[in-house]
Amino acid sequence: MDTSSTAENPGSGIRSLIEQSVRDFAARELKPNMNQWDEAQFFPKDVFHKLGELGVMGMLVPEEFGGAGLGYDEYVTAIIELSKVDPSIGLSMAAHNSLCTNHILMFGSEEQKKNYLPQLASGKWLGAWGLTEPNTGSDAGNMRTVAVREGDGWLINGSKNFITNGKSGDLTVLIARTGEPGDKHGATAFIIPQGTPGFTAGRKENKLGMRASETVELIFQDCFISDSQRMGEVGDGFIQSLKVLDGGRISIAALGVGTAMGAYEAALAYSKERKQFGKAICDFQAIAFKLADMYTDIQASSLLTYHAAALKDQGEKVTLPSAVAKYHASETAVRVANEAVQIFGGYGFTKDYPVEKFYRDSKLCTIGEGTSEIQKMVISKEILRD
Structure with missing residues (x-):
């Protein structure tokens, strides 16, 4: 089953268009090169210029400043689709959008916004x-x-x-x-x-x-x-940063969802192709139950992430929902990637298949923009408020 229907919410027509266009971009620009980039630790800056032409480097920036004028719902969708193929690109795109660019959008002067946002939103500049x-x-x-x-x-x-x-x-x-x-x-x-x-x-x-x-x-x-x-x-810099990070955690939640999806889809396809004892390994309950748990965890993480995105778009405070989404989705990415390697068996331990890379990439989700332990501190502080 394709996980593109994750978080059963029809969303907007714009979300569907973004999902398909970014998916096509990832298949064309990322998939053929991702292993070479990974091995060489090569940062493909030209990819982000192309993403700018696609319109996803300034998704949250209003049109008056050269952006797409979209919301977190569409932004989350773009990160997920990039991360399903190469989480590295999803990560750098997210840092550009939700940290650097969004900080200027939220707290910059009108002059600063006019000077810097059009360059960042177009992808000509990287933040x-x-x-x-x-x-x-x-x-x-x-x-x-x-x-x-x-x-x-x-x-x-x-x-x-x-x-x-x-x-x-x-x-x-x-x-x-x-x-x-x-x-x-x-x-x-x-x-x-x-x-x-x-x-x-x-x-x-x-x-x-x-x-x-x-x-x-x-x-x-x-x-x-x-x-x-x-x-x-x-x-005001530290106070500003905490507000920026509330949105940034939604980005990392989306990164976790996309990473988990990529690992799950690879494992699902492999389980249908790999034969043992005369039948596909997905027909064995041990594998089928792993896939069921992986799918369920992804569904939950995706719903939490889109819920936080919706609240952000509505102008609500998202400290708690963004921390919950980030915590759940990042831990899900690690669990799902781990199980994907297990389903591949010995082949999952080689670089011939993508799950080895998803396994390594997933761990960052539990560390970047606040560790899982920090998320639990944020969550507990919020739910214990008088």
Whole structure:
């Protein structure tokens, strides 16, 4: 059974069109190249220019700023379809859209939106978002990258790590500390174009999975920027980031759903073709029950993800539903990919079949944009509020 009908909701005609166009794009542009990219850890930046031409690099951006003017429902659909073929591309597309571009959309000035959103939405520019640091991880409130007032601008020193699109990105939204460590109002957001003196990309990570998605260190050494590059009020950067991450977790939930779907569909097809003891292995209850559990988990994750997307489109607070969707979908991706490898048996342990890659890629979903443990902290805090 094709999982494209997951989350039995007819959605909009636009969703169906996006689903088919992105699926065709993934089959044409990603599938023939994904193994080579994975082996070489090659970041195919030209693919994102083509995705821009397809209209999915500015899905959440209003038409007045050069975007598609769509919502999270359609955006989730695009991530799922990309991730069913190559989760690496889904990840980089999501970081561009929901972190960098969306931060500017939500908190940038009118001038900043006019200057940067059309380039990002068209795919001519690729965006990155810098919050995580080597020594802080989830403890972002104690970041060590510092921005200090100097004349009519800011002098930035420090480093960020695990930054998606960090080296090839044309623009980075940076969160730097401008106050005391641990102060919720002690950080500020800045827009820093590539090529700004004092801003360089450092080491590229050698990763287990998502190897075609670029993950690098960012280094700031006496990097001076004008105050016009500051986004929002001084001290609002961390609060802004939490709101951006609420939407970002929906992106990672969609990434998890797509990764799980890709692994499930590969395992389902293989189980019908692989013969043992005179019959297809899907006819054995041990395999059939695995497929049933995989399908059920994907259905639940997809419904949770589209539910969070719908609430986001309605302007509702999504801290709880986005954390629930991200937690469930990311853990589902790991379980489903694991079972897919098991169904393939020895062949699942080789690079001749796609489930080995889904298995490696899936783990990132439980780590990026807040670990599963952080999601449980968010969920428990929300449900225990008085």
